[in-house]
Amino acid sequence: MSLSRFERFWLAELQRQHDQHDFARQQQLFHRQEYTDAAPQLELLRRAERLAERRGTTQQLHRWQNMRRLLMVLFGFIAVLLGAGAVQTLLQQPPPISLLFAVAILVVPNLLLLLLWLLLATHSAKPRGISHIAMSLNSWLVRDAAAQQLSDAWLRMVQQQRLLVPLTGAVSHGFWLLIGAASWLTLLLYLSFNNYQFHWATTILDEPQLLMLAQLINYLPELLLGVQLPPIEAQQEPYFANLAGRWLSVCVLFYAVLPRLFAVVLCLLLFAFRVRRMQLDLQAAGHIHVVQELQQTRSAHAPRVVDADTGNAAEHLRFQYAQQGSGELAASLDFESAQAQVASTLTNYFGVLASYADKQRWLSDLQQQPRALVTLRIDCRSTPDRGSMRLLSQTAQYTQKLIVQLVDSPAATYLNQWQQLLDQYGVAYVRVD
Structure with a gap:
């Protein structure tokens, strides 16, 4: 199975750690004849891949990746259950259902955690939240020394290449995107085939404050799609439930689905961009030993004159040009x-x-x-x-x-x-x- 660019750099970081601790032993596994005339970075990547195959690390990496994919499916399933369960719990409330309470249940946690991620992501040196849970589970399920080394090399590599934020962001936003999408689709399904009653309800706010809060929530839907706020004075009208259900579904779409979708796409694009620009630090401990070895090998095989005649091997050629000439x-x-x-x-x-x-x-x-x-x-x-x-x-x-x-x-x-x-x-x- 071929390795992606990300995985090749991952193995290169793992090999760098091995070289840093015992370069002589690692070099015994790799012969000088295996070097080519490629650039030093390409040589480091090829060397890491070959040594990983000999140690069986490549199979361990594929196992690590397969477990990661399995966990992604598992967490995706959990996210769908959470989103659908939140809607079912909400709609099982005694009628009529408070619109503000519905927005608070389906939208506010998503938005608050999105803001929290924006505050903490740029200052985090390790995975947080759902990313940390998934990585810990992965390490626990594939628990051996080689898997721990792979995990350490993965974390070190994504930190060096500035991939930690887009990677953990894609995981976190993807998880909440599934929750929001499941909530929105479940809400559409239930509202399409069942009859629910909604109303504007509050205990401590007066009507102007309630109206101001409702207008604040409706700002983006009205700005982008022209969605009208269900009028407070029409709560007793038969058509109010229809307006309220549509407005609630639009709010879930705008505040729980679209922001997370935008964040996921942005993180994936940033990740792809930075993966394409990844470079190895040739001066890093471990890499520098291999680069020096490569330079010595190339010096030993530097191109030289092939003596096809029997001239003096120590002859030093001198190029002296004429002072004048014509034609x-x-x-x-x-x-x-x-x-x-x-x-x-x-x-x-x-x-x-x-x-x-x-x-x-x-x-x-x-x-x-x-x-x-x-x-x-x-x-x-x-x-x-x-x-x-x-x-x-x-x-x-x-x-x-x-x-x-x-x-x-x-x-x-x-x-x-x-x-x-x-x-x-x-x-x-x-x-x-």
């Missing part, structure tokens, strides 16, 4: 796959320098008439051997400017080596197809 001259080194086309595009094309005699004629021509510009085409399927570099050094003596055209192709295995060697000696080059 241009071009040639291809060793072989040319499109000679006719190249000859028509390059000025004064000498030909292909394939043999020792060709190269001597080339140098003799340059010696007799130094050029202002010399262009040498090199197919990067050929190795950068010392004989080729020596020819470039000799050519530079008879030209004011030397440009190497590196012919790139899908089979150009040695492009990077040519580029590094030419950079090392300060030779100008361009890549061509």
